[in-house]
Amino acid sequence: MARPTRVRHRIIALIFLITTINYADRATFSIAGNAAAGELGLSPIETGYILSAFAWAYVIAQIPGGALLDRFGTRRIYAGAIALWSIFTALQGTAGLIFGGSVVTMLFCLRFLVGFAEGPSFPGNARLVAAWFPAPERGTASAIFNSAQYFSLVAFAPLMGWLVHDFGWRSVFWVMGALGLLAALIFLAFIHSPVRHKGVNEAELRYIEEGGGLVRMEDRPKDAARTFTWANLRQLLANRMMIGIYLGQYAINVLTYFFVTWFPIYLVKERGLNILEAGFAAAAPALCGFVGGLVGGFASDRLLKRTGSLTLSRKLPIALGMLLATAIIACVWVESEWLAVTLMAIAFFGKGVGSLGWAVMADVAPKQLAGLAGGVFNTFGNTAGIVTPIVVGYIVAATLSFDLALVFVGAHCLLTIFAYLVIVGPIRRLELAA
Numbered sequence: 305m306a307r308p309t310r311v312r313h314r315i316i317a318l319i320f321l322i323t324t325i326n327y328a329d330r331a332t333f334s335i336a337g338n339a340a341a342g343e344l345g346l347s348p349i350e351t352g353y354i355l356s357a358f359a360w361a362y363v364i365a366q367i368p369g370g371a372l373l374d375r376f377g378t379r380r381i382y383a384g385a386i387a388l389w390s391i392f393t394a395l396q397g398t399a400g401l402i403f404g405g406s407v408v409t410m411l412f413c414l415r416f417l418v419g420f421a422e423g424p425s426f427p428g429n430a431r432l433v434a435a436w437f438p439a440p441e442r443g444t445a446s447a448i449f450n451s452a453q454y455f456s457l458v459a460f461a462p463l464m465g466w467l468v469h470d471f472g473w474r475s476v477f478w479v480m481g482a483l484g485l486l487a488a489l490i491f492l493a494f495i496h497s498p499v500r501h502k503g504v505n506e507a508e509l510r511y512i513e514e515g516g517g518l519v520r521m522e523d524r525p526k527d528a529a530r531t532f533t534w535a536n537l538r539q540l541l542a543n544r545m546m547i548g549i550y551l552g553q554y555a556i557n558v559l560t561y562f563f564v565t566w567f568p569i570y571l572v573k574e575r576g577l578n579i580l581e582a583g584f585a586a587a588a589p590a591l592c593g594f595v596g597g598l599v600g601g602f603a604s605d606r607l608l609k610r611t612g613s614l615t616l617s618r619k620l621p622i623a624l625g626m627l628l629a630t631a632i633i634a635c636v637w638v639e640s641e642w643l644a645v646t647l648m649a650i651a652f653f654g655k656g657v658g659s660l661g662w663a664v665m666a667d668v669a670p671k672q673l674a675g676l677a678g679g680v681f682n683t684f685g686n687t688a689g690i691v692t693p694i695v696v697g698y699i700v701a702a703t704l705s706f707d708l709a710l711v712f713v714g715a716h717c718l719l720t721i722f723a724y725l726v727i728v729g730p731i732r733r734l735e736l737a738a
Contacts, residue, residue: 308508311501312436316445318494319429322386323452325487326425328460329393329418329480330358331564333411335464335582336473338572343473344400344407352697355565357412358419359689365423366686367537370679373424373431377522379495382428386488389421394481397474419689426662427678431521434666434674436498438515440609443617446663447601453560454593454656461568461586497522518671536673539736540680545668546734548727552622553661553685555723558716559629561692563589563652566700566709574706575641585645592649596656600625604660614731618664621657622724626717628654633714636707651714658720661685670736677734688716 333340333355341351372381396414400407429449437445460480467475498504498512498519513519540546567589571582600621607617632651635644661681669677696709 306505306507308511309503309505311503311508312441312445312498312512314503315432315436315495316448318491319432319449320452320455322487322491323425323429323449324456324459325480325484326386326389326422327453327456327564328464329389329484330422331457331461331568332393332396332464332476332480333415334565334568335461336468336476338569339468339473340399340411346408348701349697350408351569352693354408354411354415355693355697356690357415358422359561359686359693361416361419362422362686362689363419363683365420366427366679366683367676368679369423369425370427370675370677370682373427373675373679374673377497378428378431378435379492379497379522381424382495383488383492385421385424385428386484386491389418390481390484390488392417392421393484394478397477397481399474401474423679426682427675430662430665430669430678431674432495433662434518434669435521436512436517436519437666438512438517439667440515440605442666443604443608443660443663444598444601446666447597447604447660450659450662451594451597451601451656453564454590454597454652457564457590458587458594461590462584465582465584518674521674536676536736537680539670539734540673540677543734545728545731546677546680548723548729549661549664549668550681550684551727552720552723553681554688555716555719556626556655556659556661557685557688558692558713559632559651559655561689562696562709562713563593565689565693566696566706567648570706571641571645573700575644577641585641588645589648589652593652593656596625596653597659598656600657600660601663603657604663614667618660618667618731619724619728622660623658623721625654625656625658626720629658629717630654630714632717633711635710655717664731667731668734670734672736 340346346354392414396411399411399414433442433445433449464476467479498509498517509519568582568586571577571585577585604617604621607620608614611617629651631647631654635647638644638647665678665681692713695712699709699712700706
């Protein structure tokens with residue numbers, strides 16, 4: 305009997321690569337923003353609105369993006385999304401050069417378009433994990449692609465800091481846009497559904513399917529009326545378990561968006577680092593978040609194999625990780641730069657451990673609505689991307705300090721714990737009413 309192939313491991317590696325570029329593109333303005341603000345005359349409040357523009361569109365695009373994935377399949381929609389967001393990323397480097405009108409308006413609109421184009425990305429990741437991985441491996445698989453948000457700054461923050469330092473802030477957008485277009489071509493070449501992938505043998509396909517993997521997800525009839533309907537949406541929004549998961553993801557993402565928007569600026573303005581030093585300093589918490597993400601996913605899957613309890617295996621790492629993440633508040637009382645970066649590293653390690661939301665979604669999303677359920681989940685989660693940059697911008701403008709902003713961010717760690725331990729209840733797949 306043939307041994308199962310391991311094509312699913314190559315699939316998750318490619319998803320990780322794409323998501324790394326995805327998050328690096330979100331962070332371009334946070335790295336280039338201080339230099340851009342100096343050249344273009346942007347205030348902290350204007351910078352906050354520009355940083356938030358991505359999330360306004362990203363939130364709007366989640367439900368349509370999820371419905372498009374259910375309707376037309378993951379491969380075509382996701383590849384098109386990668387190409388579009390890369391083009392809009394590159395165009396940000398032309399701000400103040402080739403278009404008239406307000407630079408603030410232009411940058412807001414381009415980051416808005418980047419966010420809109422990225423809408424299908426994480427629901428697409430969730431669909432690929434649901435299709436390619438059995439339940440006992442989904443925690444690790446989801447943690448791998450989710451940990452790319454940290455690895456993106458490990459890999460790209462020093463590169464982008466160096467580009468700003470040596471070639472100017474515009475070069476960041478042009479280099480990242482070109483990398484994204486290359487990634488779109490790689491995605492098209494290698495991503496297929498399990499039943500259509502030439503490298504998968506029957507043993508691996510059977511292993512995935514017997515473990516609960518939805519290997520034929522892409523082969524269901526693509527009838528939009530069967531995916532996005534108001535009745536289906538109401539069922540997702542009226543379920544207590546789903547509401548708790550949505551609230552938890554919003555609270556977790558407050559930390560995410562502080563990190564990918566204001567954190568490098570915090571290092572420059574509050575801690576006195578130059579942009580090159582900030583790029584390297586940002587990599588340390590990012591690396592810890594990356595390691596924490598892998599630890600959380602691995603620990604969750606080990607717990608699931610030993611206890612058979614989805615509820616315990618997902619909730620325990622989330623609660624412990626987010627408790628550790630409250631260390632971000634301690635940065636208010638420390639003076640030295642290295643200690644502040646160390647506390648941030650501890651906080652983002654904990655946040656990485658607790659970032660199991662996408663694994664939970666792969667466990668609970670109705671089989672018929674994997675894309676739509678992921679879109680609703682990401683809509684709630686990325687509302688934090690609207691709230692966080694703007695609130696932090698106003699706090700910094702009003703107090704001339706990041707202290708209250710750090711307390712604001714840290715309090716959301718406790719909100720995550722409350723959502724999962726008090727609201728969610730037992731974790732199980734949601735069955736739609738007829």
